[in-house]
Amino acid sequence: MELYQGSLDVKAIFARWLDEEAQSNYGAYIPFVGTIRAEDDIDALSFDIYEPVLQKWFDGWQEKATALGAVVKMAHSIGDVPVHTSSYVSAVFSPKRRVALELIDIFVEDFKANAPIWKYDVKQGKRIYAADRSTPMSGAGLLS
Amino acid sequence: MELYQGSLDVKAIFARWLDEEAQSNYGAYIPFVGTIRAEDDIDALSFDIYEPVLQKWFDGWQEKATALGAVVKMAHSIGDVPVHTSSYVSAVFSPKRRVALELIDIFVEDFKANAPIWKYDVKQGKRIYAADRSTPMSGAGLLS
Amino acid sequence: MPCLMKEYQMVKVEFLGPIGKSPIQIEALTLADVAAKLKEDKSLTSWLDKCAVALNDTMVNDLSIKLQDGDKISILPPVCGG
Amino acid sequence: MPCLMKEYQMVKVEFLGPIGKSPIQIEALTLADVAAKLKEDKSLTSWLDKCAVALNDTMVNDLSIKLQDGDKISILPPVCGG
Numbered sequence: 001m002e003l004y005q006g007s008l009d010v011k012a013i014f015a016r017w018l019d020e021e022a023q024s025n026y027g028a029y030i031p032f033v034g035t036i037r038a039e040d041d042i043d044a045l046s047f048d049i050y051e052p053v054l055q056k057w058f059d060g061w062q063e064k065a066t067a068l069g070a071v072v073k074m075a076h077s078i079g080d081v082p083v084h085t086s087s088y089v090s091a092v093f094s095p096k097r098r099v100a101l102e103l104i105d106i107f108v109e110d111f112k113a114n115a116p117i118w119k120y121d122v123k124q125g126k127r128i129y130a131a132d133r134s135t136p137m138s139g140a141g142l143l144s
Numbered sequence: 145m146e147l148y149q150g151s152l153d154v155k156a157i158f159a160r161w162l163d164e165e166a167q168s169n170y171g172a173y174i175p176f177v178g179t180i181r182a183e184d185d186i187d188a189l190s191f192d193i194y195e196p197v198l199q200k201w202f203d204g205w206q207e208k209a210t211a212l213g214a215v216v217k218m219a220h221s222i223g224d225v226p227v228h229t230s231s232y233v234s235a236v237f238s239p240k241r242r243v244a245l246e247l248i249d250i251f252v253e254d255f256k257a258n259a260p261i262w263k264y265d266v267k268q269g270k271r272i273y274a275a276d277r278s279t280p281m282s283g284a285g286l287l288s
Numbered sequence: 289m290p291c292l293m294k295e296y297q298m299v300k301v302e303f304l305g306p307i308g309k310s311p312i313q314i315e316a317l318t319l320a321d322v323a324a325k326l327k328e329d330k331s332l333t334s335w336l337d338k339c340a341v342a343l344n345d346t347m348v349n350d351l352s353i354k355l356q357d358g359d360k361i362s363i364l365p366p367v368c369g370g
Numbered sequence: 371m372p373c374l375m376k377e378y379q380m381v382k383v384e385f386l387g388p389i390g391k392s393p394i395q396i397e398a399l400t401l402a403d404v405a406a407k408l409k410e411d412k413s414l415t416s417w418l419d420k421c422a423v424a425l426n427d428t429m430v431n432d433l434s435i436k437l438q439d440g441d442k443i444s445i446l447p448p449v450c451g452g
Contacts (some may be wrong), residue, residue: 011159016179022228027181030248033162033173034452037239047451048387050444052427076451084166089452095181097252097370105245106173107452110286112241117451118387127429129388134448137422139431143405143445178370192305192368194362196345220369232370239451252370261369262305273306278366281340283349287323287363288337 006083024094028100034088073130151229170237174245180230188266214238
């Protein structure tokens with residue numbers, strides 16, 4: 001798992017992950033690249049991350065992937081990420097395509113639902129929590 | 145759609161496609177990279193392609209993608225591709241992740257079932273049709 | 289009695305990928321005629337039930353399609369791209 | 371009658387992301403005690419029903435968990451990575 005200040009260097013990450021697994025004999029490599037869309041007059045999105053829980057979340061997925069003979073990788077931005085640049089890359093490697101296609105889908109969806117990352121719109125220098133696009137994590141409401 | 149003699153330069157293709165859509169305001173980019181696995185003592189796989197039907201197959205998918213607000217891309221090798229190098233890259237760009245995750249799955253699966261490409265094992269210089277791993281295209285048996 | 293003129297057309301049949309057979313020219317009115325001719329060729333026996341068909345590079349699924357002079361019929365064996 | 375000793379522990383509660391509240395130290399025996407304390411804070415009213423909870427960086431889902439002195443409790447509001 002890799003965290004970076006600001007936009008991701010997507011090409012470098014894609015290439016390095018490819019090289020890391022070049023001799024691992026995986027037949028399928030599926031990255032997912034998330035890029036900031038220009039909408040609602042935002043200049044950028046900005047992210048807070050709680051790394052200790054994110055690392056445990058990721059380690060849990062690596063265990064699930066290992067049980068399927070696969071590997072997962074992930075990179076995410078911290079702080080401001082301007083529109084048309086990327087804040088998120090995750091990837092699956094596996095021997096066969098079905099495992100990779102199914103795993104990238106559930107890995108990305110669970111990331112959206114349960115990775116401890118908070119998103120803010122950046123408009124005219126102000127940082128506004130994206131409450132309407134955020135999802136309570138599983139177990140939310142325990143203390144209410 | 146791009147066809148190349150021999151192994152694909154996966155990093156260059158990934159980077160160029162990223163650049164091509166850098167200003168298109170897509171939020172999700174999902175490439176699928178297919179790499180030749182070392183198995184059954186093969187030195188390489190080798191591919192024949194019937195380009196006119198492949199182009200129509202691809203154009204049909206581009207139409208379906210357009211209807212979803214998405215774009216598909218594809219590159220494939222012709223001839224010999226050594227183990228641990230790549231013969232196939234396809235990709236989906238779309239504004240939102242759900243469309244991209246669903247489209248890459250059905251696009252890759254239909255590719256495996258209906259793209260007019262024939263695969264051969266290359267062992268000790270001999271080219272052996274991969275009959276046991278090949279799938280009759282839809283409509284097969286019309287003339288039998 | 290009316291005379292039913294059958295207008296046979298000269299069409300090209302090509303065999304793709306691993307079939308390893310050179311293209312042939314045959315006379316045929318429809319794809320059904322093509323099927324009948326190809327079934328006479330013992331080297332194709334093991335292929336025909338697994339092969340799909342393209343007419344002028346468009347996949348087809350109807351034996352009754354009328355052929356035109358110069359049509360190209362492609363025989364596509366089982367595929368495995370990727 | 372036996373004396374039921376309640377051993378309250380001193381724990382740290384931290385509020386992540388957009389909640390924008392500094393960490394606090396409170397005495398509590400279980401997460402239920404933490405819930406009771408946090409409900410007294412009006413600035414948290416709109417957050418608590420949407421927030422998940424981690425105990426020493428492990429997500430938890432049980433109010434009866436016994437706390438230890440020095441435990442760290444994290445309050446995680448709705449997320450949106452990617």
